Amino acid sequence: MGQIHKILQAVVEAPTLRDKITSLPKDGLTSFVQSLILHHHHSKEPFYVLDLGVVADLMDNWTRSLPMVRPFYAVKCNPNPALLAAMATLDMGFDCASQAEIESVLALGVSPDRIIFANPCKLESHIKYAASVGVDLTTFDSAFEVEKIREFHPKSALLIRIKPPDDGGAMWPLDSKYGALPEEVEPLLQAAQAAQLPVIGVSFHIGSRVADSSAYALAIEAAKKVFETTAQLGMPPMRVLDIGGGFMAGKQFEEAASTIRADLKTYFPDTTGMSLVAEPGRFFVESAFTLTANIIGKRVRRELREYWINDGVYGSLMCGALFEPRNLTCKPLACNSSSENPTCEGAKTYSSTVFGPTLDALDTVMKGHGLPELEVNDWLVFPNMGAYSSALSSNFNGFNTVAFSTYLACSNPS
Incomplete structure (x- = not known):
């Protein structure tokens, strides 16, 4: 454990990173993301958390x-x-x-x-x-x-x-x-x-x-x-x-x-x-970055739930959605509609489709994913989003998916 603490110390003391990193307990990522949404990130634009x-x-x-x-x-x-x-x-x-x-x-x-x-x-x-x-x-x-x-x-x-x-x-x-x-x-x-x-x-x-x-x-x-x-x-x-x-x-x-x-x-x-x-x-x-995107639209078709988010295939989710769909997952964070239970623990889930914001039908992030009943302005949290995500982002259809904010955190070592 001594070696990893030396590595961590070197990272957090880097001149360009010092004083910009939030220390997290081992399982504190969800609470940190929720805090960012409620207290710091008011634009509703997607954002990353980089866990150094x-x-x-x-x-x-x-x-x-x-x-x-x-x-x-x-x-x-x-x-x-x-x-x-x-x-x-x-x-x-x-x-x-x-x-x-x-x-x-x-x-x-x-x-x-x-x-x-x-x-x-x-x-x-x-x-x-x-x-x-x-x-x-x-x-x-x-x-x-x-x-x-x-x-x-x-x-x-x-x-x-x-x-x-x-x-x-x-x-x-x-x-x-x-x-x-x-x-x-x-x-x-x-x-x-x-x-x-x-x-x-x-x-x-x-x-x-x-x-x-x-x-x-x-x-x-x-x-x-x-x-x-x-x-x-x-x-x-x-x-x-x-x-x-x-x-x-x-x-x-x-x-x-x-x-x-x-x-x-x-x-x-x-x-x-x-x-x-x-x-x-x-x-x-890959596992160091987490992406959080806002739900900007919703449609209900019987038991199917369809959601639109403000990131998609032409943004951070190209690699996961088009080429590695089995490795792409997300979790709900219902900060808008369920402040008492934002992680929707125990809630009924529905077969759900998640679309990106562009007009292209190819801009479909997920199909058949189990999600609880969510509302516009709730959020979806995508883990393991560090590899070929932001690097592949574009401005297709006028949606600026290139310059999302990145918040720095440092969790305790495993």
Whole structure:
């Protein structure tokens, strides 16, 4: 418990976060959200609560399970400024895929050597920017990318990104878009050598929400073969292995971590002088954010209840509603219609549909979800809303879903 308290202290004392964080008891989130609605959040716009205690707990979990692997947080998953500030305080690295992401991290005072420009196909202007600010490590998987880097950032070091042999049943596989095939590795290494660009390591990404952790074993074995190929070509020894991201907190992470630890011992028994890194995004943020949205409309059709809320598929709920509906849930908070029992404990439930605010019928958040009788200006609370929620928001149909407020909390560690 001592380690996690050190992590928590580092987070709450971050210069940009200090005095903005509300301390919560372990099960105090619902009461905090209710207090925000009643006393602070008068606009009725949706809002997030970011629990930095959850982030600290997950950092402690990562450090205990994969102490040899340094996380480089994948900014694309959730670029919330307060979250990035907490990550910076924890001495975490950052996986950035664009100039804007690099700018947001550097603005926190993060050193450029804590950033991997982890996009195998980059805009020329973004490569030039990385060169100008000293972000000197990037990924590639094609000879055309080697030529762009040679021309616009000749001081950059490279990680060759390989296609993992198996995607492990990932919900979001990436291998159809990125990763060199086995027969492409040697020509790509030679192209980089000819361009006088040092290839200092290998990266891969199994995909997000991996079901079968044995995929990591196959990918680590494939990476070892690339290390051996560089030696056969007489190239300088590689010193970086990047095992990607897509980890989910809980059982999946424990299984993946066990596999990774075992296979690192098998294929990289001596890691002296090596840097082992990963690019987790979802792992650190999914459970740390809670979204609260206001009910703006209602319709009753016999036993069916239909509700409209002021966030939806074109806002924070795209990923959950369209692609991961089994993982999307919500709880009622009837602050308007039931002050005596706002959580509606014990109330009769009805099959309910929840719509977003736009005119598109696709903007349907949930169908067949059991909810009590709610009224306009009551609220729905969505847990586990940190991954690919605010990052995917848009202004479609004139609804501004981009700039929702985020309130900072810190719960006691589990």
